[in-house]
Amino acid sequence: MGEVSMATVGKVGIIRFSALGDIASALPVMRACREEPLIITSPLGESLLRDEFDDILVLQNKRLGTVIGLVRALRKRRLEVITDLQSNDRSKIICRFSATDYVNSNGIDQQQQTTRILHDIAMRSGCFQSLDMAPEPRERSYIVLNAGSSEKWISKRLPVEKWIEISRLLDERFGLEFVLTGSADEREYVQSLARHLPVSCRVVAGKTSLPELKGILREAFLTVSTDSGPMHISAVMKTPTMGLFGATNWIRSAPFGPWSIALYDRRYFSDGTPPQQSQQQPGPYYDNIDIEQGLTQLQTYLDR
Numbered sequence: 001m002g003e004v005s006m007a008t009v010g011k012v013g014i015i016r017f018s019a020l021g022d023i024a025s026a027l028p029v030m031r032a033c034r035e036e037p038l039i040i041t042s043p044l045g046e047s048l049l050r051d052e053f054d055d056i057l058v059l060q061n062k063r064l065g066t067v068i069g070l071v072r073a074l075r076k077r078r079l080e081v082i083t084d085l086q087s088n089d090r091s092k093i094i095c096r097f098s099a100t101d102y103v104n105s106n107g108i109d110q111q112q113q114t115t116r117i118l119h120d121i122a123m124r125s126g127c128f129q130s131l132d133m134a135p136e137p138r139e140r141s142y143i144v145l146n147a148g149s150s151e152k153w154i155s156k157r158l159p160v161e162k163w164i165e166i167s168r169l170l171d172e173r174f175g176l177e178f179v180l181t182g183s184a185d186e187r188e189y190v191q192s193l194a195r196h197l198p199v200s201c202r203v204v205a206g207k208t209s210l211p212e213l214k215g216i217l218r219e220a221f222l223t224v225s226t227d228s229g230p231m232h233i234s235a236v237m238k239t240p241t242m243g244l245f246g247a248t249n250w251i252r253s254a255p256f257g258p259w260s261i262a263l264y265d266r267r268y269f270s271d272g273t274p275p276q277q278s279q280q281q282p283g284p285y286y287d288n289i290d291i292e293q294g295l296t297q298l299q300t301y302l303d304r
Helices: 020-031 043-049 064-077 089-096 114-123 151-156 160-174 184-196 210-219 229-236 291-297
Strands: 012-015 038-041 056-058 081-084 101-103 142-146 177-180 201-203 222-226 241-245 260-264
Touching (some): 012 089, 020 043, 020 114, 020 229, 038 043, 038 064, 043 210, 064 089, 081 114, 142 160, 142 210, 142 229, 160 177, 160 184, 160 222, 210 229, 229 241, 260 291
Parallel strands (some): 012 038, 012 081, 081 101, 142 177, 142 222, 177 201, 222 241
16 A cells, blocks of 8 residues: 555554564554554563553464454454554455555565664554654663573573673673573573672573563663563663674664664674574674673763
């Protein structure tokens, strides 16, 4: 469809499923909707978004009968437009059979940061305004280290020696408590890492619900994280965030906002080009990541 005139637009639907980081990266776009939208998401998305949006329609699973039930529910809602921020086969079917105009990713430049891609899609509808890029002052509360990743993505995990270096530098610079986050599956790994760090730290990995994790990241002074869902949540909560990259693409998966930065090993990736495909096997991707570079670039936001 073409751009929708604001004079004709009523209720707006927004579709976003997938992994936690994918949903979190869409949050600034959802907030930019000119009116309260209907969010169409997964149970995971509902858990992340329910403190910010009242109108949420949940696709409980991927079974055909469930998808058909969702389509029927959408037809009853009589939306004026659906902004498809998922743009996969399932979301396209949902849009096509919902008797609603919709916009998707066709013709969008995919070689940019994910939130920018999603915002470009959304702006086609005429229902969204510019992203909120205004920073917020931070309390000198604590520093979050989100060191984990799923067993599938152990390639995202930095060497213990690197976390020791990072935590020592941040402790010398700020003298704040460290909070180590992670999922229940990462708890053993994070606890083991904590025993090696030369700083005082509190491990909450596996002990928080998703809303509680969101609150921890919202109130942090600084987050240093692997490429993960918590990294994206931290950034969209306007917490200064350093994303540590090597096995994955730091351009497309970069954390949101000028208060965030994607760091990578500039020796290993000497030409500045991310890996063409995400690497699932561990490798020496992180040995020379320079945290000082990140602190220098985020100084404005850490001094507020």
